[in-house]
Amino acid sequence: MAGDKLQVTFEADGSLSAPLTLFYPYNRTLGTTVARFLSSLADKRIEGTKAQDGRVFVPPAEFDPSTGTPLTEWVQVGDEGTVVQWSWQPAPFEDNTLDQPFAWALILLDGADVPMLHAVQAKAAATMSIGMRVKAVWAEDRTPEISAIRCFEPVGG
Amino acid sequence: MGANRCAVVGVGQTNHTSVRADVSIAGLVREAVDRALEAAGMTLADIDAIVIGKAPDMLEGVMMPELWLTDALAASGKPVFRVHTAGSVGGSTAIVAAQHVMSGVHKRVLTVAFEKQSDGNAMWALSVPTPFGVPVHAGAGGYFSPIIRSYMRRSGAPAHIGAMVAVKDRTNACKNPYAHLHEPDWTLEKALETPMLWDPVRFIETCPSSDGAAALVMVSEDVADTMNVPKAWVHSTAMRSEPTMFAGRNQVSPRAGELCAEDLYRKAGITNPLEEIDVCEVYVPFSWFEPMWLENLGFAPRDHGWRFVEDGVTEMTGKLPFNPSGGVLSTNPIGASGMIRFGEAAMQVMGLAGEHQIDGARKAMGHAYGGGSQFFAMWIVGADKN
Numbered sequence: 001m002a003g004d005k006l007q008v009t010f011e012a013d014g015s016l017s018a019p020l021t022l023f024y025p026y027n028r029t030l031g032t033t034v035a036r037f038l039s040s041l042a043d044k045r046i047e048g049t050k051a052q053d054g055r056v057f058v059p060p061a062e063f064d065p066s067t068g069t070p071l072t073e074w075v076q077v078g079d080e081g082t083v084v085q086w087s088w089q090p091a092p093f094e095d096n097t098l099d100q101p102f103a104w105a106l107i108l109l110d111g112a113d114v115p116m117l118h119a120v121q122a123k124a125a126a127t128m129s130i131g132m133r134v135k136a137v138w139a140e141d142r143t144p145e146i147s148a149i150r151c152f153e154p155v156g157g
Numbered sequence: 158m159g160a161n162r163c164a165v166v167g168v169g170q171t172n173h174t175s176v177r178a179d180v181s182i183a184g185l186v187r188e189a190v191d192r193a194l195e196a197a198g199m200t201l202a203d204i205d206a207i208v209i210g211k212a213p214d215m216l217e218g219v220m221m222p223e224l225w226l227t228d229a230l231a232a233s234g235k236p237v238f239r240v241h242t243a244g245s246v247g248g249s250t251a252i253v254a255a256q257h258v259m260s261g262v263h264k265r266v267l268t269v270a271f272e273k274q275s276d277g278n279a280m281w282a283l284s285v286p287t288p289f290g291v292p293v294h295a296g297a298g299g300y301f302s303p304i305i306r307s308y309m310r311r312s313g314a315p316a317h318i319g320a321m322v323a324v325k326d327r328t329n330a331c332k333n334p335y336a337h338l339h340e341p342d343w344t345l346e347k348a349l350e351t352p353m354l355w356d357p358v359r360f361i362e363t364c365p366s367s368d369g370a371a372a373l374v375m376v377s378e379d380v381a382d383t384m385n386v387p388k389a390w391v392h393s394t395a396m397r398s399e400p401t402m403f404a405g406r407n408q409v410s411p412r413a414g415e416l417c418a419e420d421l422y423r424k425a426g427i428t429n430p431l432e433e434i435d436v437c438e439v440y441v442p443f444s445w446f447e448p449m450w451l452e453n454l455g456f457a458p459r460d461h462g463w464r465f466v467e468d469g470v471t472e473m474t475g476k477l478p479f480n481p482s483g484g485v486l487s488t489n490p491i492g493a494s495g496m497i498r499f500g501e502a503a504m505q506v507m508g509l510a511g512e513h514q515i516d517g518a519r520k521a522m523g524h525a526y527g528g529g530s531q532f533f534a535m536w537i538v539g540a541d542k543n
Binding site (some may be wrong): 006008016018019020022024025026027029030031032033034061062063064065066067068070082 | 179316
């Protein structure tokens with residue numbers, strides 16, 4: 001930014017404005033709970049944590065949402081699940097993982113007790129429905145992040 | 158005053174260090190919280206309200222972290238209150254928590270403050286060049302060094318005073334297992350050979366960059382009286398503010414700090430702070446702020462703060478120990494630093510400071526400042542109820 005000419009806007013009432021672009025580099029540290037979940041995805045496994053009341057959270061909760069107790073019991077869940085709610089994306093943005101129209105969906109994975117948000121690659125909005133079965137499609141080049149699951153697709157095509 | 162009594166019954170802090178890559182922010186916060194609750198013999202379920210503080214969100218780039226920390230603090234269904242007063246926030250957060258109790262609104266309050274400096278870069282996150290002004294690219298050291306130079310000129314302090322404070326604090330820190338820096342071998346000669354960073358501030362005279370959190374459990378008198386744990390009674394609290402810059406501002410001894418200390422002593426019934434206070438945990442991120450705050454807080458006459466340092470008054474064996482924990486100069490998770498001062502003051506009167514305990518400490522001061530020396534937060538805690 002140093003040396004750039006100031007882009008001043010002169011307002012009718014005598015006030016002045018100029019743009020300020022903020023850019024700043026940060027790090028992110030996940031801790032061991034979320035890190036284990038994402039590392040497992042890179043190995044094509046989906047794992048969640050079991051809360052004190054027995055509910056399985058996927059993605060995992062680091063602390064029990066009711067009591068605050070650290071959750072350390074892990075449960076592997078299925079890579080298939082049921083759509084509990086969805087919304088159609090007719091025109092994907094450039095930074096969406098999928099370049100064809102798709103659905104954002106809350107998916108209750110088999111063995112989990114809370115749904116997880118992910119993308120469902122369906123042929124058309126008309127083929128989407130609450131209660132439909134979907135299956136994870138693994139990315140070929142997997143890093144420990146949520147996009148290790150490329151998307152979900154309807155079971156049986 | 159009409160306020161109800163409040164006691165600190167649990168102090169907890171993390172083992173502070175440069176990078177805590179093993180924990181999320183939530184995990185870091187919980188480490189301090191669990192230790193404070195354990196000391197109090199309580200659990201999260203016992204807590205009525207939570208007060209959380211940290212320095213500007215820009216430091217880690219996480220907006221409103223208090224919202225996603227709700228799970229980790231078991232705060233669902235309870236009031237959560239976020240405090241923000243720049244670097245003094247750890248102190249002002251503790252004060253707001255105490256006020257939750259002193260007002261009679263809550264009986265058992267948990268307060269926690271943190272900073273995960275390794276997730277960002279505190280020095281430059283707050284020095285973003287903005288339109289219409291000239292970027293100074295100075296950082297905190299560059300901001301405070303001219304003020305320190307001004308103090309040296311005004312008071313006639315010799316150049317080695319800053320290094321003396323630094324050697325004292327780094328040596329004290331070796332007695333504190335939670336301190337970030339454990340460097341036992343400093344001498345004044347070696348300290349004076351460290352590189353000059355921002356004239357007159359040398360490398361040893363500046364604080365480290367730390368990841369850490371601190372937490373306190375505070376309860377009302379009726380609850381405290383049923384608890385068989387060491388207690389620190391809150392005798393008084395005070396906060397004051399002033400603008401960063403205005404013509405004629407005394408940056409060496411800000412009026413807000415002087416007024417804050419006066420109010421604090423008056424409310425605690427203290428007429429001679431040097432005689433009546435046994436130990437101080439004072440926010441000294443650059444070593445020269447020790448002699449400056451000695452004067453600002455009314456312990457030393459004007460221009461005599463540096464003489465107290467030279468005479469060893471603030472050593473652990475001196476008349477008024479400053480920062481037996483090693484202070485901010487040895488540990489600086491910014492948002493937590495003020496709460497560490499408040500908690501360490503409490504630990505002294507609770508008799509829980511271990512190797513850095515000042516024998517017989519009955520009355521202690523916790524102090525924090527922030528921004529451009531413009532926010533002040535202080536408390537006096539005692540072993541006795543009054």
